[in-house]
Each structure stands twice: as C-alpha cells, then as structure tokens.
Amino acid sequence: MKKLGKKIYRNTRTVGEQVFRLCMIAMIVIYTIALNSNPAFAGGFGDSVFATGTKNLFKDIGTWLLILAPISGGVLGVYFFIRRQAADEMDQKKWNDRIKVTIISTLGAVLVSTAIVLIASYYGVTVNTEIK
Missing domain, CATH: 1.20.20 (F1FO ATP Synthase)
Incomplete structure (x- = not known):
C-alpha cells in the first residue's frame, strides 16, 4: 500500500517531466481564459x-x-x-x-x-x- 502511495505522489525527477507539466498547466490556463472571456463595449458612456x-x-x-x-x-x-x-x-x-x-x-x-x-x-x- 505504501509503495502505491509513493508511486502516485512522487515528485518529478527529470527536467523533461517538469517542462511537460509546466506546458500542460500553461495550456490549461490559456484555454480557460480564452473560453471564459466576455467582450465588453463601453460605447455611448x-x-x-x-x-x-x-x-x-x-x-x-x-x-x-x-x-x-x-x-x-x-x-x-x-x-x-x-x-x-x-x-x-x-x-x-x-x-x-x-x-x-x-x-x-x-x-x-x-x-x-x-x-x-x-x-x-x-x-x-x-x-x-x-x-x-
């Protein structure tokens, strides 16, 4: 049981895994911002x-x-x-x-x-x- 927990929650060990994780996080953030943006116009104020x-x-x-x-x-x-x-x-x-x-x-x-x-x-x- 402890081995399974360590395997799931282990830290990233290689630079490639860290870069991949950062790229995935950046893509998720950009995708979320792009979908949730609502254009607002202040014409005629x-x-x-x-x-x-x-x-x-x-x-x-x-x-x-x-x-x-x-x-x-x-x-x-x-x-x-x-x-x-x-x-x-x-x-x-x-x-x-x-x-x-x-x-x-x-x-x-x-x-x-x-x-x-x-x-x-x-x-x-x-x-x-x-x-x-």
Missing part, C-alpha cells in the same frame, strides 16, 4: 445618465461649496471672536484654538471645492461661481 449626472454634480458642488465655505467660515470666525472677547483667560485659549480650527477648515473647504472645479474641467464642465 458619455451620453449616459451616469456621466451627465456626474458632470452636473461636480458643477453644483463646485459652485455651492465655493460660495458657502468662505461665508460660513467667516460667520463662525466672527462668532468665535465675540465669544473670546467675553471669556476669561482660561476660556480664551479654547476660543483661540476654535478660531484656528475654523480658519484651517475654511481653507480646506475652499481647496476641496477648487479641486472639484479642476476635476470637473476635465469632464468639460465649466463652473460658474457668480452670484445672480
């Missing part, structure tokens, strides 16, 4: 609802974020300055930190909106930031 919706989303987000981010940051900054003036020394440090966070967050929001406008320009969308 630019006119699809997904593409036009993404363009409009970039346009709307870029417009509103460029308008609202500085306004909301300025309003919060003024509020925090007023609260800092009414606070004692210990609380003034906290309000100073909040003012710094507000300024950094406002700059970050403006940079993100600028990046959105830049990405939208690659789609061919021009973002109009005028207030009508």
Whole structure:
C-alpha cells in the first residue's frame, strides 16, 4: 500500500517531466481564459445618465461649496471672536484654538471645492461661481 502511495505522489525527477507539466498547466490556463472571456463595449458612456449626472454634480458642488465655505467660515470666525472677547483667560485659549480650527477648515473647504472645479474641467464642465 505504501509503495502505491509513493508511486502516485512522487515528485518529478527529470527536467523533461517538469517542462511537460509546466506546458500542460500553461495550456490549461490559456484555454480557460480564452473560453471564459466576455467582450465588453463601453460605447455611448458619455451620453449616459451616469456621466451627465456626474458632470452636473461636480458643477453644483463646485459652485455651492465655493460660495458657502468662505461665508460660513467667516460667520463662525466672527462668532468665535465675540465669544473670546467675553471669556476669561482660561476660556480664551479654547476660543483661540476654535478660531484656528475654523480658519484651517475654511481653507480646506475652499481647496476641496477648487479641486472639484479642476476635476470637473476635465469632464468639460465649466463652473460658474457668480452670484445672480
């Protein structure tokens, strides 16, 4: 019984057997890939609802974020300055930190909106930031 097991599960000993085994594996892989390939065509994607919706989303987000981010940051900054003036020394440090966070967050929001406008320009969308 042990001899039969060793004979079936023995390692390849010659180079010819190893090359033959590699060729068989390669042929099976190539044959499997050739039979399982499904061609896909992406024609007309630019006119699809997904593409036009993404363009409009970039346009709307870029417009509103460029308008609202500085306004909301300025309003919060003024509020925090007023609260800092009414606070004692210990609380003034906290309000100073909040003012710094507000300024950094406002700059970050403006940079993100600028990046959105830049990405939208690659789609061919021009973002109009005028207030009508």
